[in-house]
Amino acid sequence: MIDRFQNWLPRMVLAPSFFLVLIFVYGFILYTGYLSMTDSKMLPSYNWVGFANYEKLFRLRHWNTAITNLAIFGILYIGISSAIGLLLAILLDQKIRAEGFIRPIYLYPMALSFIVTGTAWKWFLDPGIGLENTMHQWGWASFHFNWIKDRNYAIYTVVIAAVWQSSGFVMAMFLAGLRGVDNEIIKAAQIDGATGFRIYRKIIIPMMRPVFLSAFVVLAHLAIKAYDLVVALTGGGPGRATELPATFMYSYTFTRNQMGVGASSAIIMLIMIFSIIVPYVYSELRAGGKR
């Protein structure tokens, strides 16, 4: 009797988490998927309309702005964060005496809320009071930097703030990758006559492909989810110039009372993230095997 109880105990312990996730994640996904096929407005409705919301979604100018912005933001954010992260990692790998002091400074923004980051940068980039004003005070009268107020450039300020927040983290990932490269391979390369940056370019960086992949996955998933930063930095504006899918979903669902369209935009976000994450997790689990 007791033995049987002991056999079932592990399942019973895992069961609450299993059911919570089954309902609150996968059940909710199905529910949202269902809502996206209904004519729900302010409240959920169960009138089936098929893919009408999706058709409507892709005709909406705001959604197309959001998707275009996500593409711009995603590419620049991932590209610049990776470039800065790699550069700093390589530089920090040069036997820098103060590494223990410098590294935490590069990384601390990751501990902050995007709301705090947004608040700081919003003001810093404000032409009336921040950088531009300060430069004028310093006597550089022609200095001009008002991207945050400019419809065409505001999305780039989101990139700046996001890069500020995450590039240190990418640096830490790359640094761990660099330190993980087998020392003997580097010695062999040195004996073969390779020097300096050629060792990095030809030997080390190609060996860090898994780190690039991890960094890409993490950053891409952060980019698609990006919400708080835009809210705090630009509020989606000026106008709706910095709309992203995440802000679009929120405003259509909760302020514009177009729940069906909001739900369909959430489904599109999920598809975007899963198309990156699922293959990655699958390959990691397979490679990791059963430990």
Next chain:
Amino acid sequence: MSGATQDNALKGSGATRIIIYTVLILFMIFYLLPLYVMLTNSLKPLEEIRGGDMLALPKNWTIEPWRAAWSYAQIGVQPTGLKPYFINSIFMVVPAVLISTSLGALNGYVLTKWSFRGSDLVFGLLLLACFIPFQIVLIPMARILGILGLAGTTSGLVLVHTIYGLGFTTLFFRNYYAAFPTELVRAAQIDGAGFFQIFWRILAPSSAPIAVVTIIWQFTNVWNDFLFGVSFADFDSIPMTVALNNLVNSSTGVKEYNVHFAGAILAALPTLIVYIVSGRYFVRGLMAGAVKG
């Protein structure tokens, strides 16, 4: 980032070293500047900010903005300062972190030491749940919280954060316990210890490092969350991040930048302190979250 003695260093002249250090220092300035600006300007009177140089140290030092931000600044419609929201956040974070970490530890224990047919599938579902865009659960969650009578309450937020933190806490503990020798569990079984006795007496005493990593990770995520807070909280439960956003983006009245900065630092303070005190564990958590399997 263990301090293994690696020698990837470029052999370079003094000039190369100077360039390297210059770049490193420029980036240090880049990362520190916003914090410096917030801090100095939170200690200036408003006129000084409007009229002046944001990089300069205050001419007239004042802590009034901090007092305002903490206890009487207008947030939404009420002049309460951030204090009640700070307390809301504490009441939300502490239970959410403790519950999700405990469940994660037990899940990790089962998944590695008592795995059964189908347990890998459970893990896969938990793992995938780490990455969903939370927009996908907002609509049904709002309804469920209403049905449960938890809409707008701190308990509701605790529930939400616990559920959506489970994936990561389980992942952390699972990976840690996977490396924990199974022979110890078997030895304890032969010694007659049961399921929970083995967990408490054998695994738990060795779990301090991963518990710290997990708690820090969860604490940072829950404290910094905005989306759930803004979607599901009422006045009694609004967390710090949402309150800060309300403070900064309230459209009425004069923009009191110095108060905003003080508020922003107050909102950042708990996670910053955790980072400063135990940055090593914080980084380890980030890495563990990034490299799965």
Next chain:
Amino acid sequence: MARLKIENLYKAYGATKVLKGIDLEIEDGGFLVLVGPSGCGKSTLLNCIAGLEDVTSGDVIIGERSVTELHPSKRDIAMVFQSYALYPNMTVEKNISFGLEIRGMTKPDRIKAIEEVADMLQIRELLKRKPSQLSGGQRQRVAMGRALVRNPQVFLFDEPLSNLDAKLRVDMRTEIKRLHKRMGTTIVYVTHDQIEALTLATRIAVMKDGIVQQFGTPDQIYNDPVNMFVADFMGSPAMNLLPGKVVKKADGLMLSLDGHDGVMLLPVPLTDDLQARVGKRVIFGIRPEAFTDPQGADRESKQVEKRDCFVEVVEPAGSDTFAVVKLGGKSAVARLRADAHIVAETVTGLAFNMGKAVFFDPDSGERIK
């Protein structure tokens, strides 16, 4: 103390069969060694005896009672693990008494039991230390102490010496044998080291691919192997297994081998099985110590045959000298006295003790008696 019996035991993980019908029995106070290459199922079998793995079918009986359905802690066994499995957060004392505490023994009784075991294993001064402060040999002793203190019906050892260095391993081997003598408890011991098996066991089960190949006394296993696998696995250096042919000559049956200058003939016993193989290929098995220099050969054996062999390599090994000889198209090893006069790349007379020779079927690998 009790006898241990395993009846028709099967173990499968899904479609993979790991144990395929194991039948073993060890008498009360016996020392059973399970030996075999890695993946042969020996550790799985031990875990099944311990109850750490469920069996697919079959029965495990300790004393007179079937324990197949019982939890490990209810089987009255104790186990020593390969990694020692000492609880890292507990002192040596706690490690030893943990099982007693779980079973609800009172503190004074526990202290008494700990002291008894500590004296027996001479680990009294280690009692307050943590496992991380112990050397490999000390950890090994503590692990044994944890098992001994429970005074179980059966001790299970899972490759307990494989993490020790060579010298310590020999010392601990002796120690285990001494403890067994003193306690008289039934022991089941898993190892991949055939010397451990031969020195410790009262009964050996040689396993391969989830099947017991041979179950017998060390003497039977060593001198009377049932197939080529057992012959090859037990003994170091391994038994020479040389392809030859049975031929009929005027003075009886002969084994014909390829020697260094043509065919070498050795007399073989006139058994029915060998007679039936006249003209056919067989594998001739002879242990290195039965293939030696004429002065070193067993004087009591009447079947010593001297033949000229071509010595390729000489390997002095201190207590012995090994000579590698080309025979039957293979390299055969002869074990000579340390001071035997032998020179590489010369033809030397060597003695075959045919009383120790064994023969196998080259296709099935089974013994030909």
